[in-house]
Amino acid sequence: MSVSPSTAPAHAHHEPGFLGKYVFSQDHKIIGIQFLFTSLIFLGIGGILALLVRIKLAWPMAEIPILRDYFPDNAGVISDTAYNMFFTMHATIMIFFVIIPFLTGAFGNYCIPLMIGADDMAFPKLNMLSYWFMWPAIGFAVAGFFVPGGHAGAGWTSYPTLASGSLGVGQGIESPAFPGSGWGQFCWLMAALLVGVSSMMGSVNYITTIINMRAPGMTLFRMPMTIWAMFITAILQAFALPVLTVALVFQLMDKTMGSTFFLPPSGLDFGNYHSGPGGGQPLLWQHLFWFYSHPAVYIMILPAMGIVSDILSTFARRPLFGYRAMIYSIAGIAGLGFIVWGHHMFQSGMDPRLGTGFMVATIMIALPSAVKTFNWLGTLFRGNLQFTTPMLFSLGFVSLFIIGGLSGIFMAATPVDIKIHDTYFIVAHIHYVLFTSSLFGIFAGIYYWFPKMFGRFMSDKWGKVHFFLTFVLGNFTFFPMHILGVAEMRRRISTPQGTILEGGLQNLNIFVSISAIALGLVQIIFLINFLGSIFFGKRCTERNPWKSNTLEWSAPTPPGHGNFDIPPVVYHGPYEYGNFEGKADDNLMQTEKAVGVLPSQTH
Amino acid sequence: MGKFWSFLFGITMVACVGLFVAAPFVGWWMVEPHSLHASRVDNLFYIILVVTGIFFILTEGVLVALMWAYRGTPDLKAGDIHKGELPGFIRPLANVFNTPHKIEIAWTLVPAAILLYLGMAQISTWADIKYLSRMEKQIKDGESPIVCDVSARQFEWRVRYPNSARLKEMQTIKANAGKRDWEKFSPHYDDVHVVNEVHAVKNKPVLVHLSTRDVIHSFNLPHMRVKQDALPGKMIPVWFTPISSNVDKEGKELPGKIWELPCAELCGWGHVRMVGRLYVHETMDDYQAWLAGVEKQQRNGTSPPQAVAANQ
Ligand code: HEM
Ligand SMILES: [Cu+2]
Ligand SMILES: [Cu+2]
Numbered sequence: 001m002s003v004s005p006s007t008a009p010a011h012a013h014h015e016p017g018f019l020g021k022y023v024f025s026q027d028h029k030i031i032g033i034q035f036l037f038t039s040l041i042f043l044g045i046g047g048i049l050a051l052l053v054r055i056k057l058a059w060p061m062a063e064i065p066i067l068r069d070y071f072p073d074n075a076g077v078i079s080d081t082a083y084n085m086f087f088t089m090h091a092t093i094m095i096f097f098v099i100i101p102f103l104t105g106a107f108g109n110y111c112i113p114l115m116i117g118a119d120d121m122a123f124p125k126l127n128m129l130s131y132w133f134m135w136p137a138i139g140f141a142v143a144g145f146f147v148p149g150g151h152a153g154a155g156w157t158s159y160p161t162l163a164s165g166s167l168g169v170g171q172g173i174e175s176p177a178f179p180g181s182g183w184g185q186f187c188w189l190m191a192a193l194l195v196g197v198s199s200m201m202g203s204v205n206y207i208t209t210i211i212n213m214r215a216p217g218m219t220l221f222r223m224p225m226t227i228w229a230m231f232i233t234a235i236l237q238a239f240a241l242p243v244l245t246v247a248l249v250f251q252l253m254d255k256t257m258g259s260t261f262f263l264p265p266s267g268l269d270f271g272n273y274h275s276g277p278g279g280g281q282p283l284l285w286q287h288l289f290w291f292y293s294h295p296a297v298y299i300m301i302l303p304a305m306g307i308v309s310d311i312l313s314t315f316a317r318r319p320l321f322g323y324r325a326m327i328y329s330i331a332g333i334a335g336l337g338f339i340v341w342g343h344h345m346f347q348s349g350m351d352p353r354l355g356t357g358f359m360v361a362t363i364m365i366a367l368p369s370a371v372k373t374f375n376w377l378g379t380l381f382r383g384n385l386q387f388t389t390p391m392l393f394s395l396g397f398v399s400l401f402i403i404g405g406l407s408g409i410f411m412a413a414t415p416v417d418i419k420i421h422d423t424y425f426i427v428a429h430i431h432y433v434l435f436t437s438s439l440f441g442i443f444a445g446i447y448y449w450f451p452k453m454f455g456r457f458m459s460d461k462w463g464k465v466h467f468f469l470t471f472v473l474g475n476f477t478f479f480p481m482h483i484l485g486v487a488e489m490r491r492r493i494s495t496p497q498g499t500i501l502e503g504g505l506q507n508l509n510i511f512v513s514i515s516a517i518a519l520g521l522v523q524i525i526f527l528i529n530f531l532g533s534i535f536f537g538k539r540c541t542e543r544n545p546w547k548s549n550t551l552e553w554s555a556p557t558p559p560g561h562g563n564f565d566i567p568p569v570v571y572h573g574p575y576e577y578g579n580f581e582g583k584a585d586d587n588l589m590q591t592e593k594a595v596g597v598l599p600s601q602t603h
Numbered sequence: 604m605g606k607f608w609s610f611l612f613g614i615t616m617v618a619c620v621g622l623f624v625a626a627p628f629v630g631w632w633m634v635e636p637h638s639l640h641a642s643r644v645d646n647l648f649y650i651i652l653v654v655t656g657i658f659f660i661l662t663e664g665v666l667v668a669l670m671w672a673y674r675g676t677p678d679l680k681a682g683d684i685h686k687g688e689l690p691g692f693i694r695p696l697a698n699v700f701n702t703p704h705k706i707e708i709a710w711t712l713v714p715a716a717i718l719l720y721l722g723m724a725q726i727s728t729w730a731d732i733k734y735l736s737r738m739e740k741q742i743k744d745g746e747s748p749i750v751c752d753v754s755a756r757q758f759e760w761r762v763r764y765p766n767s768a769r770l771k772e773m774q775t776i777k778a779n780a781g782k783r784d785w786e787k788f789s790p791h792y793d794d795v796h797v798v799n800e801v802h803a804v805k806n807k808p809v810l811v812h813l814s815t816r817d818v819i820h821s822f823n824l825p826h827m828r829v830k831q832d833a834l835p836g837k838m839i840p841v842w843f844t845p846i847s848s849n850v851d852k853e854g855k856e857l858p859g860k861i862w863e864l865p866c867a868e869l870c871g872w873g874h875v876r877m878v879g880r881l882y883v884h885e886t887m888d889d890y891q892a893w894l895a896g897v898e899k900q901q902r903n904g905t906s907p908p909q910a911v912a913a914n915q
Contacts, residue, residue: 081872155869161835162818162871176757176818178872264836269816270757282819282835316673321700325707347821349834352733356726363722367715373662374710380669381700382687387604387674395670399612402662403619406655413651413721414729415644418830419633422821422867468611475615483626486633488825490867493875498863499825503630 026124032110058513083494084153091156114552117215130201137194144187149180152188160262217570229306244292304441315391321378329368389463393444404432425485456537476515605674758873799879821868
């Protein structure tokens, strides 16, 4: 739409056009919503890949009619090569394009300025750039499927020398993961590198904004848990990401320029081909990778923990139990998180004495997680629980995070890890912490902030149906994996064999796959509810529909450019729910002056 | 609705515990332990299972009880304190929330102590399994372990043994201090080569020199509770002592006693098919008989059938 100068209103240059407003927007809310949609799309893609993985595991020899066009050589049977590609890209997409952008990208962007009472991020342009750096990353991640040889197939961990180049200088970028997979691996590396750039810009922005732009009266210890979690997550990201970036660049150089960071002095032999001597060590990658990726698993859970803490307090109508203890636990998890990376490497050939040290640190990291769990339970005590959809997902988070945290202890124990390392027990652990915890936190957040974002409610009835089915099918899908792991089903194999085929365990695999497919289909309910509610949902005209306390609920719904019509001033912490003299409501917003003793001080 | 949701959570958690309790009885459980350290590993697993199980039941129990007791009721005016109707047995547990400071200290220190105990309990077993310095303890005086060299590649295990003559020599080497050949086991022209087969003898330590010539693989013997990655450019020692045998006099596996040697680390498109076998002989004589058989085949130029198959 072009506007001729003569008809343009006089103030037109203040209002950004459609492109400036919704596409190249520098408004943190729009950027947050852009991240939200992008992550949702990738949730779908990652989910489809997961279902292909599960189909192969349950029915390894099935000829799938719609795949016949894609795998003509195999009559529609998913080949081992394709299988490796699917699980590699499933994990990569879910981690780098779904969970991290959802939590830090979507909620971080949307919530931080609103919840601390700022009108936008400290660096709006950088913020926009952070979103737009996702697109080249997405380009590489998607392009990988179409390059010769197919996408990367060395696992989301991409261990050399399976992932890295094996040929000498100038001989191409082949990877030994499967024939022809070099270009896929190249795309994988570029995608991960660019996502990192995007995250780095985000985290610099979040740290600066939280430190510098809080509303008057918003002291650090009056910040909601969501903000504390985002703050610590951003710090984690800022310190850990450079290490991953270095590792990715090393592998890229090994691949394209003939450097040998991950090639041992003895070289490698593939059949009759000898790579020539190198000057590095394959184990170096694992140290660098996990030095980032262990903190990264906390990047993927801490914001969800923050969101859930806020939602639990809101719908329990009770002050959050142990607010400071919660903050210290998050800080403890983040701090300890930097000295436990070796727990992924107990069996890797790293000196076993190092393993002992990493084990003790890892087991102790369960402590702050336990403290947080107790505090969530304490928050419910004497509450007046409102079972809304966001509350249900938060309660589901608490109940299933316990499972994921406890299974972590098994693997942290080095001798027990000998048994369960690289089995489905690990897969169960991952999915309890990432699917039924992080993703539950994300769902809770979407249902909770949706009215603020779009000025309409999502259907609570269908939300509950979605929760019920996701909760039940999630457990059906992931809990039996513990048993499969104990029974020695290796992870990353395309066809269950050996002991798994005896004693009917394959039936468990089929059960898991059927549940997984159902779980995938159930998400369509969510999708329809989400998209439908944007246009047809019940209108939300109130500023504070949940009667919550934090600042975003004092802004107009949806907040306009610059967020607040009344500049907020903060008088107390965010968790004052209870009985207030002379007040009909049981909540006291952070912008309301307190009369008498605050509920959080009486308990 | 509150009742419904607490019921759903409760049922789910009961089902989770139920599956773990029932699984061993229907045979959906770990393979039998057959090495010296295997049952120590299993015991640690069970200790953690019990501790985490108790913790699980406690926390989920309290969660479900709280959801039930404090479900919102329409007649509750905003700001009223919910009376709750906690079931009797859970009341003392939930009342801890009434004394925030004491309880916070307690629920930090008690789990800390339990976790620290769990951590410490692992160390000696871990050391015995993986610290090279502890390996010698398993080896009795005047004896040397069964030595082999496992070289992994996409997608098979190539195994090299000393031949009978050299084996005899090695048996006495421990006595000749300082000349413990089994610590290095460098290649010899008359070594015995097999593919995807590791042979051992009951109650005799095995020392594997593990290496790989292409990518990372993981040497995994589920029945022995052994798992160790092979790293390109490195030789990693692995040892274990089988305490039961799985083959008869002829070296054939007994019914139901197939002990696999899968590769546990993703190593490429054939990873799933990279599976060898472990053969534990009843006596040293059986082992030597097997060794002599392979030696003879090798000398006559008739490779063992497995090697031929693997090369195809
Ligand atoms: C109580 C806290 C936790 C403990 C003690 C713990 C412990 C461990 C250990 C020891 C491993 C390595 C297992 C192995 O490969 O043998 C592992 C793997 C993993 N953990 Fe955790 N964990 C905890 C919480 C979390 C959380 C909160 C997340 C994420 C949100 C997480 C995500 C993962 C992932 C993704 C892996 C698998 C990585 C891979 O090999 O692909 N963990 N955990
Ligand atoms: Cu970790
Ligand atoms: Cu393998």
